[in-house]
Amino acid sequence: METGTIPLADLAGGMDLYRTLESGQTYLWRREDGEMYRTEPAPGTWYSTVVDGEVIRVRTADGRLEWQSTTDAEPTVRRLLRLDDDLEAIVDAAPDDPLLREAYEAHRGMRLVTDPAFGCLISFICSAQMRVSRIHGMVSTLAREYGTPLDVDGRTYYAFPTPEQLATATEAELRELGLGYRAPYVVRTAEMVADGEAHPAEARNLEYEAARDYLCQFVGVGDKVADCVLLFSLGFDEAVPLDTWIKSAIEDYYPDCDRGSYAATSRAIRDRLGGEYAGYAQTYIFHHLRTGE
DNA sequence: GACCAGGTAGCAA
DNA sequence: TTGCTACATGGT
Numbered sequence: 001m002e003t004g005t006i007p008l009a010d011l012a013g014g015m016d017l018y019r020t021l022e023s024g025q026t027y028l029w030r031r032e033d034g035e036m037y038r039t040e041p042a043p044g045t046w047y048s049t050v051v052d053g054e055v056i057r058v059r060t061a062d063g064r065l066e067w068q069s070t071t072d073a074e075p076t077v078r079r080l081l082r083l084d085d086d087l088e089a090i091v092d093a094a095p096d097d098p099l100l101r102e103a104y105e106a107h108r109g110m111r112l113v114t115d116p117a118f119g120c121l122i123s124f125i126c127s128a129q130m131r132v133s134r135i136h137g138m139v140s141t142l143a144r145e146y147g148t149p150l151d152v153d154g155r156t157y158y159a160f161p162t163p164e165q166l167a168t169a170t171e172a173e174l175r176e177l178g179l180g181y182r183a184p185y186v187v188r189t190a191e192m193v194a195d196g197e198a199h200p201a202e203a204r205n206l207e208y209e210a211a212r213d214y215l216c217q218f219v220g221v222g223d224k225v226a227d228c229v230l231l232f233s234l235g236f237d238e239a240v241p242l243d244t245w246i247k248s249a250i251e252d253y254y255p256d257c258d259r260g261s262y263a264a265t266s267r268a269i270r271d272r273l274g275g276e277y278a279g280y281a282q283t284y285i286f287h288h289l290r291t292g293e
Numbered sequence: 294g295a296c297c298a299g300g301t302a303g304c305a306a
Numbered sequence: 307t308t309g310c311t312a313c314a315t316g317g318t
Contacts, residue, residue: 220301222302245299
């Protein structure tokens with residue numbers, strides 16, 4: 001394993017690995033004590049993921065972010081965890097409203113993530129009407145059942161399945177694995193990508209609302225899931241997924257932003273939350289309200 | 294035993 | 307376009 005360290009002091013605005021990886025943005029990392037979404041991790045607990053066939057582990061200890069990987073992964077770690085974001089500047093530039101200030105203050109160091117597009121897409125198809133801990137469980141199950149296992153230093157890691165691997169699954173199998181009514185959505189979307197009909201990464205080159213419409217062609221993907229993929233994978237920091245929590249925030253804190261339709265409400269709340277980095281603001285508000293912390 | 298969870302598809306008006 | 311409703315499943 002190759003290793004490296006990055007001083008947390010070099011990361012403007014800090015880095016809270018726990019809040020970043022356990023705030024319901026990404027379901028593609030696993031905590032090596034197996035207690036993800038149940039308890040706070042002990043200091044120095046490792047998280048791991050697999051990207052492009054390479055195992056990557058990260059943890060924070062002694063004021064540093066440490067990584068280990070089967071390859072030189074520092075550029076990948078920087079990308080996945082958005083270490084080059086100037087979080088301090090993002091927070092300072094955010095609109096000065098009470099809820100947002102409170103959320104940013106309560107969760108200092110939480111960063112957005114960059115997930116691989118296909119894994120992110122499937123994760124959020126699974127997320128419909130589901131608690132974050134169970135979404136994580138489903139995604140882990142898909143990796144274990146259909147992904148490529150990698151044995152490194154006596155541990156087995158599972159890559160999230162490729163579109164081709166996941167397209168071999170049947171609806172019945174996925175129902176058996178507890179995906180419920182999402183099972184056919186996952187199979188059909190995997191088939192669409194495997195067949196070359198469309199690929200979520202294609203949306204990266206489009207204008208924001210066109211990108212959202214593009215993603216909605218996948219089965220099981222509506223406006224909200226599309227916004228999650230844009231925000232957590234494709235670099236659209238202005239995307240504001242309108243989920244149950246942000247809708248309650250709109251009702252309680254930004255009632256004038258409720259414009260009826262998803263598209264119109266989305267534009268209004270995006271402007272209210274600062275436009276360019278509205279998705280950052282949304283993620284903090286989501287986590288703040290959902291955890292009650 | 295309701296009620297809820299990072300909603301969407303399908304259909305009617 | 308907008309407004310229902312059915313859809314699985316596990317935790318509280």
